[in-house]
Each structure stands twice: as C-alpha cells, then as structure tokens.
Amino acid sequence: MSRKKAGGETGDAPQGEINSTIKDVARLAGVSIKTVSRVVNNEPNVTEAMRKKVQDAIRRCDYVPNRSARGLAGRKSFLIGLFYERQNSSYITRIQAGVLAYCRNQGYELLIHPFGSGNESVLPEIEKVVQRSNLDGVILTPFFSEWTQLLDFLDGIKLPYARVTAVLDDHRSPFVSCDDFDAAFRMTKYLIDLGHKRIGFIKGHPRHNSAAHRHAGYVAALKAANLVASPDLVAQGDYSFTSGEAASRLLLDKAPDVTAIFASNDDMAAGVLRVAHQRKLAVPDDLSVVGFDDADIARKLCPGLTTIRQPVRDLAARASALLISSLRGEAQDQQPQQLLPLEIIIRDSASRAK
Amino acid sequence: MSRKKAGGETGDAPQGEINSTIKDVARLAGVSIKTVSRVVNNEPNVTEAMRKKVQDAIRRCDYVPNRSARGLAGRKSFLIGLFYERQNSSYITRIQAGVLAYCRNQGYELLIHPFGSGNESVLPEIEKVVQRSNLDGVILTPFFSEWTQLLDFLDGIKLPYARVTAVLDDHRSPFVSCDDFDAAFRMTKYLIDLGHKRIGFIKGHPRHNSAAHRHAGYVAALKAANLVASPDLVAQGDYSFTSGEAASRLLLDKAPDVTAIFASNDDMAAGVLRVAHQRKLAVPDDLSVVGFDDADIARKLCPGLTTIRQPVRDLAARASALLISSLRGEAQDQQPQQLLPLEIIIRDSASRAK
DNA sequence: CCATGAATTGACAGCGTTGTCATATTGGGT
DNA sequence: ACCCAATATGACAACGCTGTCAATTCATGG
Numbered sequence A, B: 001m002s003r004k005k006a007g008g009e010t011g012d013a014p015q016g017e018i019n020s021t022i023k024d025v026a027r028l029a030g031v032s033i034k035t036v037s038r039v040v041n042n043e044p045n046v047t048e049a050m051r052k053k054v055q056d057a058i059r060r061c062d063y064v065p066n067r068s069a070r071g072l073a074g075r076k077s078f079l080i081g082l083f084y085e086r087q088n089s090s091y092i093t094r095i096q097a098g099v100l101a102y103c104r105n106q107g108y109e110l111l112i113h114p115f116g117s118g119n120e121s122v123l124p125e126i127e128k129v130v131q132r133s134n135l136d137g138v139i140l141t142p143f144f145s146e147w148t149q150l151l152d153f154l155d156g157i158k159l160p161y162a163r164v165t166a167v168l169d170d171h172r173s174p175f176v177s178c179d180d181f182d183a184a185f186r187m188t189k190y191l192i193d194l195g196h197k198r199i200g201f202i203k204g205h206p207r208h209n210s211a212a213h214r215h216a217g218y219v220a221a222l223k224a225a226n227l228v229a230s231p232d233l234v235a236q237g238d239y240s241f242t243s244g245e246a247a248s249r250l251l252l253d254k255a256p257d258v259t260a261i262f263a264s265n266d267d268m269a270a271g272v273l274r275v276a277h278q279r280k281l282a283v284p285d286d287l288s289v290v291g292f293d294d295a296d297i298a299r300k301l302c303p304g305l306t307t308i309r310q311p312v313r314d315l316a317a318r319a320s321a322l323l324i325s326s327l328r329g330e331a332q333d334q335q336p337q338q339l340l341p342l343e344i345i346i347r348d349s350a351s352r353a354k
Numbered sequence C: 001c002c003a004t005g006a007a008t009t010g011a012c013a014g015c016g017t018t019g020t021c022a023t024a025t026t027g028g029g030t
Numbered sequence D: 001a002c003c004c005a006a007t008a009t010g011a012c013a014a015c016g017c018t019g020t021c022a023a024t025t026c027a028t029g030g
Helices: A022-029 A033-040 A048-060 A067-074 A089-105 A122-133 A148-156 A180-193 A209-224 A241-254 A266-278 A312-327 B022-029 B033-040 B048-060 B067-074 B089-105 B122-133 B148-156 B180-193 B209-224 B241-254 B266-278 B312-327
Strands: A079-085 A109-115 A137-140 A161-164 A175-178 A199-203 A234-236 A260-263 A288-290 A307-309 A337-340 A343-345 B079-085 B109-115 B137-140 B161-164 B175-178 B199-203 B234-236 B260-263 B288-290 B307-309 B337-340 B343-345
Touching: A022 A033, A022 A048, A033 A048, A067 B067, A079 A089, A079 A122, A079 A312, A089 A109, A089 A312, A089 B089, A089 B109, A109 A122, A109 B089, A109 B109, A122 A148, A137 A312, A161 A312, A175 A180, A175 A312, A180 A199, A180 A209, A180 A260, A180 A288, A180 A307, A180 A343, A199 A209, A199 A241, A234 A241, A241 A260, A241 A266, A260 A266, A266 A288, A312 A337, B022 B033, B022 B048, B033 B048, B079 B089, B079 B122, B079 B312, B089 B109, B089 B312, B109 B122, B122 B148, B137 B312, B161 B312, B175 B180, B175 B312, B180 B199, B180 B209, B180 B260, B180 B288, B180 B307, B180 B343, B199 B209, B199 B241, B234 B241, B241 B260, B241 B266, B260 B266, B266 B288, B312 B337
Parallel strands: A079 A109, A079 A137, A137 A161, A161 A175, A175 A337, A199 A234, A199 A260, A260 A288, B079 B109, B079 B137, B137 B161, B161 B175, B175 B337, B199 B234, B199 B260, B260 B288
Antiparallel strands: A307 A343, B307 B343
16 A cells, blocks of 8 residues: 555656645645545535635546545445355356446455355355455345345344345345346347247246246236246246256247247357257257357357347446445435346347248 | 445354444454554564454444555555457456456455557557556556557556567566467377368457467477468468458468468468358368357357367466566465467368368 | 524534553463 | 673554645625
8 A cells, every 4th residue: 555656757746756645735734634635525515716725736646546545534345345256257248347447446445255155155255254244235136136035134233235136025225237138039029020839938947037027928928929828838946057958958849830039138048059050950040049148158159149228237337326425425326126028139049031 | 435234144253333444353352453554564573362352343333444545545546457459358257257357355346447459549548548557567468468568658657567479579568378389289189189281370450479389389380290381371361250251262262272270379270261151061071160269159059169268267367467466575385487288179170071 | 784584504422443552460480 | 690692563644635624815786
C-alpha cells in the first residue's frame, strides 16, 4: 500500500511523490479534511466553487482514498462477493465480466467465491467465508440464487444481496432474470416451423428453476402446434456434458424417430452431438440439435450450435446495479425485478426436417 | 460489516451477538489487546500457556479480525490481484481456482482484473486499477507475465508479483511454468510413432513465449526422427478458434498431404476440426488432430481431442505461494522458479496413419 | 440594518488494528 | 542472594477516513 508512485507521470505532480492522503488534499485546497471527504463522497451541501477547488486539488496530488481507512471509519468494506457453483466456466466468466464492469466504476471491488454445488455441506463453508471476507453485499447466481436455505441465512445476518436467477415469484430481494419459458417456446416453434414433428427434449438440473421453465416452454409450444408432448420425447439431464450424452442415448433409444433434439443447455447439446457422431447420425441432416445459453462452446462445436443467447454480462451488470444502489440506501431508482430478452442464434446444427 | 451474527450457532456463544473486536477477546482472556494481536499474527515471544488462553477466547467469542483496521494500521490490504487477458475462460477459471485455493487459507483475498489484450493502451488502465485497488501483490498470467513494460511498471512502483508463464530466462521475479518444449516434443513424437510423416503445425500467438517453445519442440521432434521440417507444414495462428480455422485452411491448401495437424492450443484445434468437417475429412481417419492445454472444450468436441494437460490449477496455486511468501518477507523456502510436468491426454482425435 | 433559519464549513472523536517503546518477568551465572 | 540479559507483556500513539455536532456564513423578510 504505502508504495511509491510511478515517477514523473505528468511532469512531476506538485505533491505527487508519495501516496497522498486526504490531509494533503485539504492542505493543498486550503480547506478542512471533512470538506474533502464531502466532495469525495458526493455529499450535499458543498458549494460549486468549493467542489471545483477540491476536485482540482485531488487531481493535482493524484489522490485516491484509502479503502481500509474508509472501511474502518464508515463500517463498510466496499467489497462485494460473487457466489457461484464451481464449474461452468464460460457462464461464470461472463458473469464476472458484467459484475466487474459495473462495480469498479462505483468504487466497489469484487471477491469471487466459487463453492461446491449447493447442498447442506457448503452452508457452513459459506458462513465462514462471509464472516472472514467482510463483504458489504453479495451477488448470487443459480443455483445459489434459488436456494432458500442460503437466502434465509443471508437474510438472517442482514447481508444484502441481489440475484441473477430464473423467474420466480418470491419477494425476498431484487433479482434479474431472463424469460426462459418464452425463449424455449420460440426455439421449439422454430424447430416446428422447420417441419419437425418429433422433437426430443433434454431437461436441465431439476434443482434449477430454469430447467422447469425451459421444459414448460417446450411443452407449451408443442401444444400450441397440436403436437403430442409424449414423455418418450423427454429425458432428464443435469446441465452437464456427460448427462447430455446419457440422456440423448436414452432418448434415441426410446424414440428413434426423433428428428430434432432440444437440449436445455449447450453443454448437454455438445453431449448430443457426440452421441449422434457415435451413432453415425449426421447433424443436422439426420438430426437437428439445438441448445440454450450460447456458451463459448456453441460456436466452436461442429456444426456450430443453434442456440439461445443469454445476455449474461448484462444480467450481471444489472444485478450489480441493484445491489449497489441498495447498499447506498438509494430509493429503488430501478425496478427491483427485471426481465431481459433472449435471442435465438441460428448456426448450423438445425435444418429443415426431411 | 457491523452486522449481526447468525443467531444461535453453537448454543449461543458467550459474547457472540455482535461482531467482536480484539478488545472483547482481550477482556475475555484477561490480557492486553497487543497480546491478542501477537497471537493472531503468529508473532514470537508469547508463552505457550498465553497462546492457548488467547486462542480459546478467540474461539469463544467467534472473533475475526477486521480487515480494514488491519489494513489501515499495518499498511497492508491482504488483497492480491490477478491480472489476465479477457477471453480464454476455461484457462482463467482454473487459474482462479488455484489461486483461491491457496490464498484463502492464508488470509488473503483475491481481486480479479481482466484487461484487454496487452498493448500500450491497457497500461494506463492497469495503473489506474493498481492505484485504486490497494493491492499487496499481483499474480500475472500470460501474456501479462511476459510483458516487459508491465513488469517494469510493477517494479517501478515496487508492487510484488509472481508469474505463471512459459519458461523464460529473465531474473525479475519468481515464476512457475511448464515445459512446453518437452511436451510439444513428446506429442510430436507420439504422432510420429503413430506413423505420421507429414505433420502440420499451427503456431500460437507470436507474442506469447509458449508459442515459440511449442513450435521448437515440434521442430526438434521432427529433426530427431529425421523428418523434414518444411515451412509448408507450419501456419501462424494466435490461439483463437477463428485463427485455427484460417490456419488450417491455409495449411491444408499448402500441404494437402498432411495426415496430422498439431495445433498449439485446443481452441485452434477446434477450428481445425471445424474445417476438416467442412472439407469432409474424417477425424481421425483422414486427418489426426491434436491440441494443447486440455481446456474444457477438449473433452466436449467430437471426436474427443487428444491433447496435453496443463496443471493450471497447480501452477496458479504455486505462484500464489511464491507471492505470499515473498509478501511475508519469508526467506525463499521455495525455489523461485518451478517447472511443472505436462501430461499427454489421449482421446480420439489422433490415430495411426494410413 | 438586524434577526432568523438554512446552508455551508470545520474541529474533533472515534473506527479496530499494528508498531514502538517502556515495563515487568524470567532464568542463568556469579 | 544479586545482577544482567533475554523474554514476555502492556500502554499508547498512530493509520486515514467518516460521523457528529458546533461554528460560521449566507440569504431572506421585517
């Protein structure tokens, strides 16, 4: 921390050698440190002239407030946590990007906290982390964002949180989500419009709300087109690649006449591709395959995967905004619950049914 | 921060309602706060009996030191940064996991800092981040770990760093690396042993040292087997999927008789797979393809990609250990430069030459 | 021109630690 | 027993900032 500054950035700033403190700024501006503090924190009741003068001094001595001192005095840490399930790198990388993009500008730093999959045994682990990390708030992604026990715990210790999650009807805290149902509906309709009548579906992890919504969208689209939604056409997966392989084998055995398979995420769709390859089914000629998420892998598979793009980065940024504005005690200048649109990305893995 | 504790964890700890401070511990143990501080920080000159007593008190009132106060008083932040290039999610997720695994236990928290690709324009951005974030040290991954200008900057401000990087011969700071040359040599030899004589190679990003080492390993293996290392067999890539596609097209045009292609990483290998698919070349029957990294995607492609596994997590954990021990001012109890082994992972994308 | 309340500014006491230095306390060596 | 060094412990002042509240300035109406 008390490090030397890089020398001679802008022709040797006046006081620019050592990390300057609020006192230096105050002296330079000829005001009290409290006034500097007011300007830094955008507090009201500072005349425009004063604000200008102070900001100028801040710039001149390259002042950056000391996080520790701020935290100590103000009982805040300016640290927010991101809880997520280990794995799932593409998704989480994008979440991180979104959160960082917003938080940094707001003077908050991000502490990432990958945990094992949500079950009893991680709860104590989470408790410990929360206690040590000194967080001002956290951002939750699925499955954590839907895990009642965890939410109860956070509510209990009054740790503010915002969530990225599937649509749900609790009223616990702000959240941001996508319309999984609608997107699955549209994707299914897209396949139907391509002439497919027997469309298989691989469900996601039963614990994730998104899995149910996506499945419901699929069923609704079939119904809307007067197609039968037979259980033979559906297999259970858990959003993992291997579960996609297993489910598609099962599906292909139960219903060898399917001409298309809609996997609830891209990893499972990759599993379907693998199985199709093993069984000498050409994709998309013999079998159309579509996924969900538009993960990194979707464009790298061959054929490129037709899928649904989640605006993950934006979801994360909005969740951050929600969290930070609530940390600031600001009135909800944003709606506490937001629904973002999903976009179908057409690549090469689905084609007209023969 | 000054939050209530979760109620009634272990039958209502004695003083456990509010976050307790060092004073509470001192009172409970009947000693001065300084002594508590000594115990917490593992300082010498504390009798065993005293240490026990204090540790017991700490446990009884569930004490966790306040990060901000520690930072302020000790001029440390207990925050370490991880700088990396945006993109490349699989690799970076594993790096994060490795760093976290080590740092958390040591009482350090991780601040992640993705930046655009290293060029002049990110340097100021990095400077700003360093200044605001209050880091005690940073961990660098390629390309940043090999970027002289950045290292100069960090040296200039005396910010300690440790690196994950390709082998290099500077003596600037500790680093951890893998033997890219050797692994590439062995992989090439593996292909040669499968009977391949015309083996194409796709180079990585010229700025990364690993790219040169991998290429050198390939060339050396060919030479060792008395095969010609013709320039026709080599194409330039930049570690991206699209560059893999482009390079393999070029390669296949220049040297239509290649029976195997060694791509310098898995993303580019995925690009090769895509092009092979487009050109109706069956992999591995018509063309063997191998990659490097064992990224997430390697096992999800079809066919599964034969590649080289980097112990990324371990690399990151060791770099963290190096950094933290230097932050503590400990004598180098570890070698400042470490070389980790690489392992060939055989899947289904390479087979005996016809 | 003065009184009044609102807006602006400042003085100062913490916040919870660690660093420094002074003060016990201990264990040998005579 | 007695002295000295070494070891253990404690008192207290920072660290750089924010919160509180008092002091000052300003605008307004009488």
